[in-house]
Each structure stands twice: as C-alpha cells, then as structure tokens.
Amino acid sequence: MSQSFSTITKDGAIAIVAINHAPANALSSACIADLRATFKQLGADDTVHAIIVTGEGRFFVAGADIKEFVEAFGNEQAAHEMAKAGQALCDEIEALTKPVIAAINGPALGGGLELALGCHYRIASQKAILGLPELKLGLLPTFGGTQRLTHITSKAKAIELILTSKQLSPEEAQTLGIVQVVTPPEELMSTARATAQSFIENKSMTSISRTIECIMQGTDLSLRDGLALESKRFSELFTTEDAQEGVQAFIEKREAKFNNR
Structure with a gap:
C-alpha cells in the first residue's frame, strides 16, 4: 500500500x-x-x-x-x-x-x-x-x-x-x-x-496500550498524578477479558490466548 x-x-x-x-x-x-x-x-x-x-x-x-x-x-x-x-x-x-x-x-x-x-x-x-x-x-x-x-x-x-x-x-x-x-x-x-x-508477542494490546499511555503521559505529570493514572489503568484491566484470560492461563500453566478485549 x-x-x-x-x-x-x-x-x-x-x-x-x-x-x-x-x-x-x-x-x-x-x-x-x-x-x-x-x-x-x-x-x-x-x-x-x-x-x-x-x-x-x-x-x-x-x-x-x-x-x-x-x-x-x-x-x-x-x-x-x-x-x-x-x-x-x-x-x-x-x-x-x-x-x-x-x-x-x-x-x-x-x-x-x-x-x-x-x-x-x-x-x-x-x-x-x-x-x-x-x-x-x-x-x-x-x-x-x-x-x-x-x-x-x-x-x-x-x-x-x-x-x-x-x-x-x-x-x-x-x-x-x-x-x-x-x-x-x-x-x-x-x-x-x-x-x-x-x-x-504473547501480550495483550489492552495492557500494552495502557502501559504506553502511563509511561508517555507520566513524564508530564507529578509523581502523585502519574501513580493515580497508573492505578486507574491497572484497575480498568480487571474488567477486560484479556486480563482474566492471562491470569487464568498463568494459574493453569498454559499459554494465554488473548482477544485484545
């Protein structure tokens, strides 16, 4: 293209x-x-x-x-x-x-x-x-x-x-x-x-995207505000299918199958 x-x-x-x-x-x-x-x-x-x-x-x-x-x-x-x-x-x-x-x-x-x-x-x-x-x-x-x-x-x-x-x-x-x-x-x-x-590889875009956001935006924030953003994005992941799949796969000792949701 x-x-x-x-x-x-x-x-x-x-x-x-x-x-x-x-x-x-x-x-x-x-x-x-x-x-x-x-x-x-x-x-x-x-x-x-x-x-x-x-x-x-x-x-x-x-x-x-x-x-x-x-x-x-x-x-x-x-x-x-x-x-x-x-x-x-x-x-x-x-x-x-x-x-x-x-x-x-x-x-x-x-x-x-x-x-x-x-x-x-x-x-x-x-x-x-x-x-x-x-x-x-x-x-x-x-x-x-x-x-x-x-x-x-x-x-x-x-x-x-x-x-x-x-x-x-x-x-x-x-x-x-x-x-x-x-x-x-x-x-x-x-x-x-x-x-x-x-x-x-072997990672979910739902967590990758939030991680990049925390790192890139955090440089313009105070430490307190950066930590608040980090904890907010972390907690949001608990509502996603991928976080549940990733943790369950770890417990079951198998490779996670992420759907990026």
Whole structure:
C-alpha cells in the first residue's frame, strides 16, 4: 500500500512505514500531512500492534524542507503553522498506544531527529548521523527538539547539543540514551522487527496500550498524578477479558490466548 511520501508494508501484526521523499526524505508540508494521515490510519487499524518507521534510500530524514523556509520569510503566521504541523506529527506518533520504533538507517538531522524522538524506541544503523543543526541556519529546533531532547537527556546536555549543533555518531547517541540499540546496517530492519515482535508477542494490546499511555503521559505529570493514572489503568484491566484470560492461563500453566478485549 503506497502513499505519496511513504510506503506501508505489513509483517504479521507489525506495520513498516518507509518514508520515501527523494532525495533526502525532507519533511515538506505535504510529506508531514501524508505521514500524519498514515499514522492515524495505522493507529486505528486493530490488526496493527506495532509500527516501525524508517527511511528509503540513504537517509532516514535529513530534516525539514528548507525551500519552504525561504517561502515563509517575513511571514510569521506561515512559519508558526509549519512549526505546529511538525509538532503535531511528532505528538501524534508519541500519543499512539501501540509501540512505534524508529529504525534510523542514515542521517537523522533537524526534523528527522525530532521525528525519531517522537517514537517510543530508537534503533540506529552504524551509518546513522544524528543532530539538531538549526542554529546554524539562524533558527531553532521546532518539531519538539528542545523539549524531547531535554526529557531524554538533560537540560545541560540539550543545551550543549543544540547550541553546538554537534552531529552525533550512533554510539555517542546510545551513550546519551537517545538511541537504545546500534546495529550494522544490514541488521537494522531485522533487529527492528525482532524488537517489535518482542514488545507484542504473547501480550495483550489492552495492557500494552495502557502501559504506553502511563509511561508517555507520566513524564508530564507529578509523581502523585502519574501513580493515580497508573492505578486507574491497572484497575480498568480487571474488567477486560484479556486480563482474566492471562491470569487464568498463568494459574493453569498454559499459554494465554488473548482477544485484545
């Protein structure tokens, strides 16, 4: 199934979104709109339990479409709409209650790194390069980079990386917790598939979705409010068929058969 700027393939319950906007998979306004529609579609598809996003060709995503920046010079409202659209894409990916894995196959710069930061988990090829170089253009990261990088690393490290515009190797990014796994290029997609499968295999989407919600929303809540959300979602599971099946299967020492209800 093909979209204008992405291709979706299925591997069982795993959907793979390959961004395809030659030559560098730049996030133009049209590409962003297409990706938002793609992720909305996959989020609503009950047969999809996990999503992998990667880039076609040599790039993951080189960044936003700089040509559109030129067109927006002198127009603050146009620039604001551009920023809000990019933020909405990353927000919507982060808000999905099924695991989204970024398989970073090449350069992920500017908006490309911000897109990856919106995913729940990041795996990088040894050929990947990561960075937020916007200050070199007289701009700043605006698809969530200043906020998500701070949450993932620290204020001090985000200040350092953004103000220096440093490009990170995958190994450096792993040390900072920006990516979780680094692989040889030829193993990137098999590793991403295996990781996605490990997230969903023999598990119920009713509990997976609530777990992701608690983790992702909890970062914006106080500890007390986060614990309240956790206990509420936990108690809700006691009304589901899957929780009853999972516990009963454990007691009976058999494999659970979940219906995701």
